[in-house]
Every structure is written in C-alpha cells, then in structure tokens.
Amino acid sequence: MKWSQFFNTSIGKKLLVGATGLFLCSFVIVHLAGNFQLLYNDEGKAFNAYAAFMGHNSLIQFIAWGLKIVILLHAFIAIQLTFSNRAARPVKYAVSPGNQTSSWFSRQMAIMGSILFIFIIIHLANFWAKFHYGEMPLRTYPGQEEPLKDLYLVSQETFKTGWLVVLYVIGMIGLSFHLIHGFKSACQTFGLNHKKYNGLLSFIGIWLFGIAIPVGFAIIPVVIYFK
C-alpha cells in the first residue's frame, strides 16, 4: 500500500487526526506554562519578556506557523471523517440509545472541536494578530534599554470586558470536553490499549488534559476580571 493510499484509508486519516491532536495536546501545556506569568505581581515584566522571545525566536516562529497548519489539518480531516461517518448511515434510527452504550463526551467531538475552532480564531484576533500586526502599547521596564510590546496590558484590558471572559471560559469548556475523550481516543487509534497503562492514560486524559489544563487556562481571565 502506497503512502497516498495508506493515509486515504479510514485508519490512515484517523492516524493523522490523532497525531495532530497529540501534538496540540503538547502545545497546550507549553501555552499554559507561559500564561501563568500573567498572574505574576511584576506588572508584566516576565510575561512581556517571554512574549518578545516567543515572537522573535525564529525556531519558535517556525513551530508557531507549523502549529497553525496542524490545527487546520486536524480540523480539515476530522470534518471530512465526520461527513463520511454521517453518510455511512443514510436512514437514521427512530430510537437512539443515548448514554446507555457510549459516553456523551465521545459523541460530541465535532461540536466541541467546532467551539474550540471558533474560540481559536477569536483568540488569535485578540492577541496574536494584535501583537504581530496591530498597534501595541510599549513599555520599558527599569534596567532594560529596549521597550517591550505590552501584551500584558492588552490582556489585562481585554479581560476587563465581561463577555470576552465568558467566551474564553466557554472555549475552555470546549477544550475540556474535547480532550476528556480526545487524548485517550488518539492513544487507542495508535494501538495503545494495554491493561498496565490504560489507567494512567485515562488519568492523563481526564484529569490532566480534560480538567487541570482547561481550568488553569480559564482561571487567568477570571482572576484578571475580578482583580
């Protein structure tokens, strides 16, 4: 089987969705670690220096563009699979089993993914586009010569707007519900299903990616809003 045929089979496409999904899982860890600097009580010195580094380091910029392509690829193949999966049942059942035979989370991947995708577009417009292509306030910290783009201030101002905080939290609920099933599902697609590791994989999928990370992200705008 040629590569072109291999990645056109249902399992081949799922491998691409799973691989891109796991890569995005690793990305959210790094992103969250960076975001926590928004909670430092240093008027954004650490966060702005971090943002300047992330925005200018050429290796990181290369990965950042790759990341956008990965998100599009993940969404594109997943949508393609969703449509072919729906087409596989032209006449629907009159009575469906609901949650009796499968978890609710496992059946909402496309919906949660779509919420997440809309969130990512708004999020990029709010911060990434502004940082790279928009007008940014500058700030020079004591002991530094070069002024830094004050992304810290932009985030503080953005999250003083209530509906943007709500939108952010909804996006993180989407992330949570997507990853509660997504992480373990990707592992299964790669053939990782073993008595000795299933408990650990479930724990990582549900508690780390499904709960801890989305809650970690969501706390930050909420704290900023009420500060």
Add this chain to the structure above:
Amino acid sequence: MEHYNMNLTLKVWRQKNKNDQGRFETLQAKNISSEMSFLEMFDVVNEELINEGKDPIAFDHDCREGICGMCSMHINGRAHGPWDGTTTCQLHMRAFKDGDTITVEPWRAGAFPVVKDLTVDRSAFDRIIEAGGYISVNTGNAQDANCIPVDKAKADLAFAAAACIGCGACVAACKNSSAMLFVSAKVSQLALLPQGHPEKHSRALNMVAQMDKEGFGSCTNTGACEAECPKEISLTNIARLNREFIGAGFSSEK
C-alpha cells in the same frame, strides 16, 4: 421467576424492498408469555398476520441459540434489545412488562441495505472476509496440531476474538456505522496465532481497504460496539487492528 402474560404495542419497520421508502407499522401483540423469546413473540404476531391474510414481518433468524448471528433487530434503540451480551433470540419477553410499546428497527447502515422489513443484506461482511480473513494452507495431510507451539494466553485471546458471529451489531450500534470491531475480531483471531503470521500484513491492509470500500464509517472510539456486542468482543481488538495496520502500512513493500 414468576410467569406472566402481557399485551404489547409494537412499532415495527415495514419496507417492501430496498427501493421502498419504508414506514413504521403499529401492531398489537396480545397474550405474550414472559417465557417466550423475542423471536417467538414475533412468530405469534406473524401467525396472526398470516391468519388475517396479511404479509408477515420478514426477519432473519436461524439457530435461535445465540450463535448464528442472524437475528438483527434494533429494539428500543438497542442492538438486540436491552440485555447485554445476548442476541435477539436470547432476549426473553420477561425483559418487558404489560402495556409496553416496543420499537423494532432493522440495522441502519448504508453498507447493510434493507432487503425487506427487518432483514438486511450483510454480504459486505463476507466480502471483507474474502479480502483476507483466512489463512492459505497447502493441500495434503493436516500436520500434527502439537508441532506448532502456541502460547496459551494468546490462544485464549484468539478464541475470544473468534467468538465473533458476524451479526453486525457493532455496525448497528456505532454512531458512524463503523465495522471496526468486526474487522478487528477477524484480524485478531488470526494475528494472535502462528498460523496467521505469514499473511498478517496483506490481511490487515486488504481487509481495511475492503471495509472502507463497502462504505462503513470510521471508528471514533465511543465504545458503543463493545457495549452492544452479543459476544462481548473487546475494544483491545480494535487497538490490535490499528497496530497491525500501522505495522503493515509502514513496512509493506507494495
């Protein structure tokens, strides 16, 4: 368990042939014994329909002891009805009570077209088996069974996978009409044994290619197939199929 009789309302899918649109027909099933199997209840209903000069409900059945895999009925939203690990013939009427309304539909999947009423065409499964669900052996005397050592644990896993009766409940239960549990059971029962090794790569690749060609959906790991399988085939088989397919895809020279 105490015996009782019941009257039921059935909403049954009626469809003349695969080109007919089909619709639900409401029927009364009277004086049904709690000790009947679900299929025996249908026999009673059909007797009455025949006596009235009407067309009886077409449904598949053969062994009536849970091993042939023919009795494909989607009952109240569940493949083979509300009980776990059973086929429709093993479902007894004591699962219902007097006055219940029961909705009975055929397996719904594009790859399983309705032949008539509750009967569907599952020959797509046969074509998947033809694509690689076998081992090639030379003619001549069968060799002594003990000359190929088989690990007992693996033999047990292969046996558990071989319990698949090809009923199609996995496809019926899956929101994507995916046949992955069926294909994974058929790949696993051979991949786990030394006799299946020589053809393991071509088997995984060809059976998955045929599965896609038949128009089954892809697996999103919801686990509904495992929950509905009358033979309780495990999802670990799907993981094994994925490993077999990845291994074959990355190493095959064709």
